[in-house]
Amino acid sequence: MGAEAIHKPALDQFSVQPIIGDYEETCKDFDWETAKDALDWFERDQSINIAHNCIDRHANGKLADKVGLHWIGGDGSEKIYTFKQLKEETNRCANLLKQIGIAKGDRVFLFLNRIPELYIGTMAILKVGAVAGPLFSAFGPDAIKDRLEDSGAVAIFTEASLKSRLEDVRSELPDLKHVILCGEHDAPDAAKGEVSYNEITAAASPEFEVERTSIDDYSIMHYTSGTTGKPKGAVHRHNSIISQKSTAQFALDLQDNDIYWCTADPGWVTGTSYGMIGPWSNGITQLVYAGGFDPDTWYGIIEKHQVTVWYTAPTAIRMLMKAGDEVPKKYDMTCLRHICSVGEPLNPEAIVWGKPIFNQAIHDNWWQTETGCIMIANYPPMEVRPGSMGRPIPGIQPGIIDDEGNEMPPGQEGNLAVRPGWPSMFQTYWNKQSMYDSRFQNGWYLTGDRAYKDEDGYYWFIGRSDDVINTAGHLVGPFEVESALVEHPAVAEAGVIGKPDKERMEIVKAFVALKDGHETSDELKEEIRLFVRNRLAAHAYPREIQFVDSLPKTRSGKIMRRLLKARDQGLPEGDTSTLEEF
Ligand code: ATP
Ligand code: MG
Numbered sequence: 411m412g413a414e415a416i417h418k419p420a421l422d423q424f425s426v427q428p429i430i431g432d433y434e435e436t437c438k439d440f441d442w443e444t445a446k447d448a449l450d451w452f453e454r455d456q457s458i459n460i461a462h463n464c465i466d467r468h469a470n471g472k473l474a475d476k477v478g479l480h481w482i483g484g485d486g487s488e489k490i491y492t493f494k495q496l497k498e499e500t501n502r503c504a505n506l507l508k509q510i511g512i513a514k515g516d517r518v519f520l521f522l523n524r525i526p527e528l529y530i531g532t533m534a535i536l537k538v539g540a541v542a543g544p545l546f547s548a549f550g551p552d553a554i555k556d557r558l559e560d561s562g563a564v565a566i567f568t569e570a571s572l573k574s575r576l577e578d579v580r581s582e583l584p585d586l587k588h589v590i591l592c593g594e595h596d597a598p599d600a601a602k603g604e605v606s607y608n609e610i611t612a613a614a615s616p617e618f619e620v621e622r623t624s625i626d627d628y629s630i631m632h633y634t635s636g637t638t639g640k641p642k643g644a645v646h647r648h649n650s651i652i653s654q655k656s657t658a659q660f661a662l663d664l665q666d667n668d669i670y671w672c673t674a675d676p677g678w679v680t681g682t683s684y685g686m687i688g689p690w691s692n693g694i695t696q697l698v699y700a701g702g703f704d705p706d707t708w709y710g711i712i713e714k715h716q717v718t719v720w721y722t723a724p725t726a727i728r729m730l731m732k733a734g735d736e737v738p739k740k741y742d743m744t745c746l747r748h749i750c751s752v753g754e755p756l757n758p759e760a761i762v763w764g765k766p767i768f769n770q771a772i773h774d775n776w777w778q779t780e781t782g783c784i785m786i787a788n789y790p791p792m793e794v795r796p797g798s799m800g801r802p803i804p805g806i807q808p809g810i811i812d813d814e815g816n817e818m819p820p821g822q823e824g825n826l827a828v829r830p831g832w833p834s835m836f837q838t839y840w841n842k843q844s845m846y847d848s849r850f851q852n853g854w855y856l857t858g859d860r861a862y863k864d865e866d867g868y869y870w871f872i873g874r875s876d877d878v879i880n881t882a883g884h885l886v887g888p889f890e891v892e893s894a895l896v897e898h899p900a901v902a903e904a905g906v907i908g909k910p911d912k913e914r915m916e917i918v919k920a921f922v923a924l925k926d927g928h929e930t931s932d933e934l935k936e937e938i939r940l941f942v943r944n945r946l947a948a949h950a951y952p953r954e955i956q957f958v959d960s961l962p963k964t965r966s967g968k969i970m971r972r973l974l975k976a977r978d979q980g981l982p983e984g985d986t987s988t989l990e991e992f
Pocket of ligand 1 (some may be wrong): 637751856874917968
């Protein structure tokens with residue numbers, strides 16, 4: 411038998427089916443069995459391969475000549491790959507991996523800028539049945555070493571401009587046997603296991619028989635963002651595509667003719683689950699922009715390439731807000747049909763700001779590296795409630811529970827938990843099985859976040875359990891205080907922590923970065939404090955405000971409150987491998 415699948419999907423495999431109409435009806439009619447039918451299986455319920463479903467399935471059918479990847483370089487150069495070309499390229503790369511001896515289950519990492527080889531390489535790793543580990547290209551030597559050492563990676567894709575950071579720690583990585591050099595580079599050093607991607611793939615066959623991975627075979631491992639502590643290697647399996655495909659329809663509303671742009675780097679889970687698997691399993695054309703953040707460039711991309719669905723993050727939206735309202739006026743962005751955001755809570759102010767600019771609401775959704783797919787979302791046909799993460803994805807059963815696992819009634823804060831068993835649930839934390847086990851209690855997966863649910867089933871984020879502030883017996887989530895702060899016209903960003911206090915246990919302290927054109931002063935501090943005081947419960951307003959130029963953030967753009975705390979209190983900073991440097 412060739413690489414063709416034997417189980418053909420019952421549904422029209424080339425037509426994505428966006429939810430239209432009633433949310434309750436969709437939830438009632440949905441089950442994971444139906445979602446399975448929309449995929450190609452080698453053996454139903456037993457073997458499936460993500461890369462086959464993302465690439466080959468389309469290349470072998472009606473979508474062969476459809477553009478799968480439209481790549482835009484930081485210098486504006488472009489490369490376009492149809493699904494047929496992606497199949498051939500990923501096959502050549504898979505042959506390269508076989509040639510150097512990569513076997514099923516091996517961990518193969520990618521330390522690349524957002525060049526096409528990052529996307530092709532990830533799919534090729536999955537085709538051979540190995541486990542892909544994408545690394546963010548801004549990582550320094552220690553961050554690379556930690557992850558390669560922990561995972562026991564045997565091979566890595568890299569490129570000339572990044573290689574020296576790997577070389578700094580290479581001697582400490584005995585498991586790492588192969589270095590695949592992409593792009594232009596000096597002659598590979600065979601003694602160091604270096605091979606040339608271009609040289610080998612140019613001579614490699616465009617045919618490849620995809621590994622018949624079982625549903626439980628590991629596919630991708632992602633180290634978490636490190637917002638709350640040392641990053642953990644969350645491991646996913648091939649079965650996860652069931653969730654990623656259907657949630658890309660439900661929450662991102664992907665439809666056949668969409669031009670989709672996910673701004674996340676594949677170093678973070680959003681960049682693989684929805685920067686590769688979600689759109690491609692639905693046969694969608696996706697845009698990748700390899701350059702950095704710049705408001706004019708970003709708006710310009712949306713206009714020039716007629717982006718219809720855009721998935722981005724609160725930090726990017728806040729930076730666009732900071733750049734002012736005159737910039738977007740230069741661009742026609744009426745092509746946009748749907749906008750989503752993930753990674754941090756989306757301040758209501760951002761939705762209010764975005765409405766006239768994009769002519770629609772930005773849809774917040776919530777999930778984690780561990781969940782592998784969007785779990786709670788503001789859906790296209792639903793009313794968006796600014797500040798809420800939305801309602802559960804069909805097939806997902808979240809709950810707000812107390813510490814014993816009892817569900818709490820609407821309106822009461824508690825631990826956000828999910829009933830285990832959805833297809834993209836992480837399978838382990840690499841080398842940390844007991845930590846993994848500790849996340850499952852009383853029949854729930856504990857997310858580590860705190861939230862509440864309203865009467866209509868919308869979920870509202872309070873904060874990470876570690877970040878919730880206890881002030882004189884009141885629990886305060888930093889998000890509500892930060893959201894009130896950014897409503898002030900001078901405030902660009904805010905990070906809120908609990909500062910130890912003899913009387914009150916903790917007081918609310920805010921670190922505030924101002925928008926361009928505003929000067930710090932004691933009067934402004936007082937004005938901001940009063941502004942927030944009028945909006946929040948008396949105990950929740952920040953007793954202390956400190957102006958800062960910027961807030962410490964992870965490279966995926968999340969405010970690192972633990973670092974604000976450590977610096978404020980002169981405590982050790984802990985793992986800072988994911989800290990963005992300015
Ligand atoms: P670490 O686990 O290493 O501390 P992290 O939790 O930031 O890092 P991720 O898995 O990238 O790593 O992020 C998931 C977390 O991000 C969620 O648990 C939640 O705290 C936060 N988050 C993501 N999306 C949202 C959202 N829409 N609203 C509120 N919080 C969100
Ligand atoms: Mg986490």
